[in-house]
Amino acid sequence: MNKISLILKREYITRVRNKTFLLSTFLLPIVMMLFIFGTAFFAMSAKDKFKKVAVVNDPGLFTVNLKSDSTRMQFVFTSNVDSTNFTEKGYDAVLDLHNDSASRRFTVHSKKQLGIEGTQLIENRLDRAFEKERLMKKGIQKETLDSISKETSGMFAIENRLTNEKGVSEGVNAKVNYGIGFGSGILIYITMFIFGAMVMRGVMEEKTNRIAEVMVSSVKPFQLMMGKIFGIAAVGLTQLLLWVVLLIALSTIAGYFLPSEIIQQAGQASNNIPGGMNQNSQMAMQLSHMLKNFSNVNWFMIIGCFMFYFLGGYLFYASLFAAIGSVINEDPQEAQSLMLPITMPIIFGFIILTSNLSTPDSTVMVWASIIPFTSPIVMMGRVPSGVPWPQLLLSMVLLIGGFLFTTWLAGKIYRTGILMYGKKASWKEMFKWAFRKS
């Protein structure tokens, strides 16, 4: 045990002092913040431009009801403007409503691209104007329509409350759960690869450096392997912790120094990544909803499960990565082909998570979150929306059992592989090493 802790310490200290570790730990949050605020900034500056759009050839459908957007776009009905002279007349674009009634497609001429947001805004306004026009044709007064639309915009919001076993209702928000599940699943997925590969490279280094033989004459191969795996686990936890601390610190600092519009925009940008372009007002509403529901999330449960599955998933696969590292020689190509059977279930788990995240209680998700090969990634997608205790316990017990099994198996391959030079071991040979009696 003392030897394992010596090895652990060395693995940890040499890695943490390494420049790459320092760079990735400190640069990644900075780069992430720069990315979020950068996109926000550019989105802002693109939006800042108020567009003046000339509308020509209106067949009379839109004149009354096409409304300008007070912050982004103004529509001016005119006749003496066309696609050749709109800039001279002081317009940013010209919208040609020449009615091609069959296709209902109109053209906007502009010097600079309007972008998706610009065209969507125009489409949206045209749709609404057309709707109103139709309603008015059926005899509804314009004033009535205006007052109704004022009354109804953004009136309702849905809050989903769950009733638990004790009959107490709890607030949930599918979007928040989705976000947390997706975020923690992807984080486990990425870290499993990063730290698994780190274990593999560490073992390869020991083998190609030929230090392995010196080491195993002092310690048991299993101790060497476990020391490395636990050492790198400690590195992973340190890095994770530093990232969280740095991200919180950086966003707090950003809050003081950056104008509030950018912060707001950044908040949207970071929430907006999977979804499409939503209307500003809707977005803001969702955001306030999410914030409200954030406090409803069981953080204790989520963080606890995250730590468990982060460590469990890492430990489950790390020894397998170590075994692979022990059987390959200097050729990285060999690593690629041997790693495939290990990376496949990880990637498979990720695919299951991303494609079924919206239905966290589907059969696929339930099974994938119990079987240890995929459970670390998939279970995190289910935890925020609540998992029945028996399933969670079964999944955890299986993961611990799986970790013990893979470590036992990998230890036997590792013991033989680390001193084998010259040729790559085949799967058949590794299988033999793993299951022979020692």
Next chain:
Amino acid sequence: MNILELHNLKKYFATQKAVDDISFEVEQGSIFGLLGPNGAGKTTLLRMITGIFYPDSGHIIFNGKKYDPVNDVAYIGYMPEERGLYKKMKIGEQAIYLARLKGLSKTDAIEKIKAWFVKFEMQSWWNKKVEDLSKGMSQKLQFVTTVLHEPKLIILDEPFSGLDPVNANLIKDEIFNLAKKGSTIIFSTHRMEQVEEICSHIVLVNKGNKILDGTVTDIKNRFKENIYKIEAKTSAENLMTYIFEVIKHQPQELLIKLQHDSTTNDVLKHFINQDIAIHSFNEVLPTLNDIFIKLVEGTPEARQFQEIK
């Protein structure tokens, strides 16, 4: 007293009988040579002694007790043929780390490392990294880390390869010193001249079997071919005799081999009778190199793979 006894050790791999029933004893304080051509099974044998491999059958007695690899490795220092150190680690830290894995406390380790570094003039290396060292320098470091914890049994696999004569002598002197202090040294090599110089007892293995075991002088005597070197002025007609056969004839020097049952005195008488002045008369013992080649020759150069059932 024997520090190490091997009894009928066997280790079979999938395609080879790497070690096939080898037994020998190593006396405490001796410098013991384990010889053999490439692929004879030396490394496998050493790995069993260092506890890296478990023998398929047979057993090892270490220091009078049944060998217990987990605890006894602390009394063994092993320098494998393929040297290895952590390239990115600082030299001082590396030495401390390896010493602590052998059970030394940190303060003990530092103290001992400093003493060795002074002895080998390596003080300025402490904060350098291993990747900055030349091959010979890292060899010296490797030797220091091997013997640092004052092991009872030191196993050196080809310790001089890659060393210049000055450094090789430095290490050689240390080997003698360590033996004098009571450490036992097992020395594996196929460089015979070093063995003759250093070892008192040798074992020769080939194809997984022990084919020779004894002290260097014993073995030389066992393989002597009654060849003598005579320094004397002779001509062809002086050498017409059945007492000996001439192997090499030079005007001032003669190499002969005794024939039939003749003795050295017969040879001397022969020359004295002819009134030829003899300046020197020496027996020529075979070198270990000759014995080695003679014993190993005829076996295929590389070991063939075989099916083990």
